[in-house]
Ligand SMILES: CC(=O)CC(=O)SCCNC(=O)CCNC(=O)[C@H](O)C(C)(C)COP(=O)(O)OP(=O)(O)OC[C@H]1O[C@@H](n2cnc3c(N)ncnc32)[C@H](O)[C@@H]1OP(=O)(O)O
């Protein structure tokens with residue numbers, strides 16, 4: 001089994017920067033790619049901020065922080081990923097964008113390298129089929145926030161070979177995370193359970209059963225969830241939540257997965273949650289204020 005020493009990460013958003021952060025701390029060389037230099041700059045600033053917070057909390061040393069930062073390089077071109085042993089795609093949850101990335105990546109990436117997607121919901125088999133190496137393609141699904149969450153789901157496509165699965169498992173173990181293996185069905189395990197709950201919380205708001213604060217307080221205090229479902233939706237990103245519900249609805253053809261029209265409205269408004277500073281809460285002031 002080939003050892004993974006150099007990791008490529010496509011997309012410098014919240015998941016991409018989290019994966020780059022934990023991989024660099026674990027001693028891997030990381031190349032972070034995104035479409036604009038602004039995105040790369042803000043991704044690196046977030047990594048630096050989160051590493052600095054870990055130093056302040058004595059989770060890591062100052063030396064570990066500076067070594068980790070030194071292991072991450074950035075590139076606006078996929079050519080910069082050519083000699084990586086593993087490339088994880090973490091661009092937005094849109095299948096056409098992911099397919100285009102894999103098409104372009106295969107043209108430059110060394111043939112023996114493994115390709116993975118961090119997709120929350122999309123079929124690994126279908127994504128693998130648009131690459132030149134379906135046997136070396138796998139779903140490696142990290143949870144948000146990556147530096148704090150223990151779990152990573154591994155999803156084999158129909159063609160994924162044993163060596164790829166074992167290399168992915170070893171990689172996840174090196175990052176100090178636990179593996180849950182999921183079959184390749186829409187939204188896998190965590191999101192198959194979590195997203196219908198979030199969607200139902202949005203229906204609860206839409207139908208006027210409770211307001212934002214009441215729904216979140218009910219689930220935090222009444223079910224001991226660390227975040228309320230609407231706060232969590234804002235944290236995940238409302239665009240991502242909608243995309244996952246659409247994949248569940250289309251993939252399982254069951255009306256119980258119908259995305260709530262209010263979720264659609266927020267996404268159409270560009271109110272995507274924390275990343276755009278407005279969602280079920282408005283984050284522009286000193287503390288979050290409910291928008292309903
Ligand atoms: C959509 C998908 O495909 C799959 C998914 O990921 S679904 C989402 C899964 N994730 C969850 O369900 C998260 C639920 N929330 C939680 O577990 C907790 O609220 C939490 C772990 C995120 C934070 O815990 P907390 O104790 O309430 O928060 P908080 O006190 O602010 O943070 C504790 C520490 O976490 C760290 N932290 C918080 N957010 C962080 C982030 N985004 N990145 C890195 N570190 C972070 C900080 O070190 C923070 O320390 P400080 O107090 O010094 O700032």
Ligand SMILES: NC(=O)C1=CN([C@@H]2O[C@H](COP(=O)(O)OP(=O)(O)OC[C@H]3O[C@@H](n4cnc5c(N)ncnc54)[C@H](OP(=O)(O)O)[C@@H]3O)[C@@H](O)[C@H]2O)C=CC1
Pocket residue numbers: 010011012013014015016033034035036039089090091092093094097101118119120121141142143144235236237240275
């Ligand atoms: N949010 C979550 O809780 C979780 C998300 N995921 C999955 O991870 C992936 C990323 O999600 P997340 O990090 O939250 O999303 P973000 O919106 O935070 O980040 C996505 C990043 O990808 C960039 N991007 C878009 N198109 C391309 C491209 N062609 N090439 C390279 N980069 C591109 C975006 O740039 P720009 O904004 O300029 O378009 C942005 O920087 C999705 O598949 C999502 O389903 C998995 C687990 C948890």
